[in-house]
Amino acid sequence: MALRETNPNFMNGVPELLILSLLGEQEMYGYEIVQAIRQRTAAVIAVGEGVVYPVLHGLEGDGALKSRRKTINGRGRIYYSVTPRGARRLADLSQNWTNLTTAIQNILIGGQNAQAVL
Amino acid sequence: MALRETNPNFMNGVPELLILSLLGEQEMYGYEIVQAIRQRTAAVIAVGEGVVYPVLHGLEGDGALKSRRKTINGRGRIYYSVTPRGARRLADLSQNWTNLTTAIQNILIGGQNAQAVL
């Protein structure tokens, strides 16, 4: 089951968020995503292909992504793009991420009058 | 097989960061930390005792925390506080966290001119 409702380890699912976010801008293929993440984050985050491909397959299986084959220079590529369902998923994950970082910031900033802000 | 110190899963260690951060403000005992995290984050993050106690023991074993027993109302409590080594650890984790969220933000904000900023 790709759907995560059980055991929501609060820190997981970030690769999925990153991938959906990139594909939200433009269609991309797997290998390209691996490098885009590395470059855009100055190698702070370096997810491998072993992370990206399974996420891609999982999201497509859930109907969050759709794919199409293209042949370029005789080499096949599988381009992915987000479906409406994927867009919703992205919005959800994005919101969760914001909530999470805000929550953590509330503790890091710490201090006496720190009130959790919704 | 071999000792693994490289490549820490980039999302892990957040509970450790939170705990060190709280203890950096004032000494606390385990049960108190569990509740403090829940309250300060408006229940966005709710780590259980099964997360907190092992981290506490681990950090103490590494010399990042020190503890002292106190008996209050006939009930024993173990108060933890950060050592100089723990303070360094906190600074490191804190920096890593900032780098990470910055990196992710660079992707989420996305867009054409997004340059990873150190």
Added chain:
DNA sequence: TGCAATACATCGAACCACAAGGTATATTGT
């Protein structure tokens, strides 16, 4: 011809966080 890069993919191992359970005492409610 060989090496690097491109592009896909899968698998086992590692690892963290979690839920669940266990012990024990103090307090509150009935």
Added chain:
DNA sequence: ACAATATACCTTGTGGTTCGATGTATTGCA
């Protein structure tokens, strides 16, 4: 007096994600 709840400590098994290694195949370059 008794039960239930809250406090306070702790460990263990499980589960899901991520990682590194490995595999295949083609293209481009030296």
